[in-house]
Amino acid sequence: MKRIFLFILTNIAVVAVLGIVASLLGVNRFLTANGLNLQALLGFALIMGFGGAIISLLISKPVAKWSSGVRVINGADGPQNADEAWIVETVRKLADKAQIGMPEVGIFEGAPNAFATGAFKNSSLVAVSTGLLQGMTKEEIEAVISHEVAHIANGDMVTMTLIQGVMNTFVVFLSRVIGYAVDSFLRKGDSNNSGPGIGYYVSTIVLDIVLGFAAAIVVAWFSRHREFRADAGAAQLMGRKQPMINALARLGGMQPGELPKAVEAMGITGGMGKLFATHPPIEERIAALQNVQG
Numbered sequence: 001m002k003r004i005f006l007f008i009l010t011n012i013a014v015v016a017v018l019g020i021v022a023s024l025l026g027v028n029r030f031l032t033a034n035g036l037n038l039q040a041l042l043g044f045a046l047i048m049g050f051g052g053a054i055i056s057l058l059i060s061k062p063v064a065k066w067s068s069g070v071r072v073i074n075g076a077d078g079p080q081n082a083d084e085a086w087i088v089e090t091v092r093k094l095a096d097k098a099q100i101g102m103p104e105v106g107i108f109e110g111a112p113n114a115f116a117t118g119a120f121k122n123s124s125l126v127a128v129s130t131g132l133l134q135g136m137t138k139e140e141i142e143a144v145i146s147h148e149v150a151h152i153a154n155g156d157m158v159t160m161t162l163i164q165g166v167m168n169t170f171v172v173f174l175s176r177v178i179g180y181a182v183d184s185f186l187r188k189g190d191s192n193n194s195g196p197g198i199g200y201y202v203s204t205i206v207l208d209i210v211l212g213f214a215a216a217i218v219v220a221w222f223s224r225h226r227e228f229r230a231d232a233g234a235a236q237l238m239g240r241k242q243p244m245i246n247a248l249a250r251l252g253g254m255q256p257g258e259l260p261k262a263v264e265a266m267g268i269t270g271g272m273g274k275l276f277a278t279h280p281p282i283e284e285r286i287a288a289l290q291n292v293q294g
Contacts, residue, residue: 049169070106150233167215175207
């Protein structure tokens with residue numbers, strides 16, 4: 001319930017901020033007496049599309065910590081036991097190999113899962129669940145951590161943000177252009193055509209939803225593609241692919257934990273439905289790894 005509340009509250013706050021910015025810049029006044037001002041609409045779409053994605057990226061670490069209940073174990077207090085010290089040292093070793101700055105390392109309560117997040121390669125967060133630590137061998141845990149470090153090294157958080165921003169921009173822009181065209185057709189011959197009618201607003205809302213689903217399919221497809229790269233990156237960081245194959249096989253027999261929406265795409269498992277899944281099926285990932293040379 002806390003995750004849902006935070007997700008809704010964050011999105012309301014982001015939309016409010018972007019609405020104020022659009023108003024200050026004047027790009028929210030793209031509907032004029034003479035029709036659509038496409039230049040202003042494009043500016044509005046860019047602000048709403050990229051603004052939300054970028055803000056979400058910038059606040060991803062604190063939101064992930066709060067929503068997942070992550071306890072950072074390499075902070076001022078340091079690790080509390082030998083297992084935590086081993087996790088911190090493992091992340092340090094892999095980060096050095098990947099040539100990125102040392103991430104914050106966290107643990108959260110829950111079923112088997114892990115995720116990486118953060119706006120910058122050298123200021124990221126890697127978190128693993130207690131369920132993962134209890135259900136895997138150290139070599140398998142290291143493989144999962146390698147997968148998350150590979151996400152960071154590949155710049156996946158930024159790339160996903162850019163793709164999401166592009167898709168959001170298209171959705172906002174196209175829904176309003178098509179909505180205006182539909183409204184103009186419905187009101188053809190209407191002498192009192194001083195502004196958009198109900199057709200514009202209904203069409204825009206429907207198109208925002210329909211095009212939003214289409215955009216989500218594209219984003220999910222790319223997310224699945226980058227999972228294969230992270231698996232291969234994990235094998236490269238560890239020097240061999242078998243530990244990652246073993247970790248995936250182990251995860252295939254577990255019930256993966258649910259992650260907050262903000263970091264779901266950066267987890268080791270996650271997603272629902274084939275078209276909207278952020279991760280490929282485990283068996284496909286294992287098969288792809290087995291075909292990796294070396």
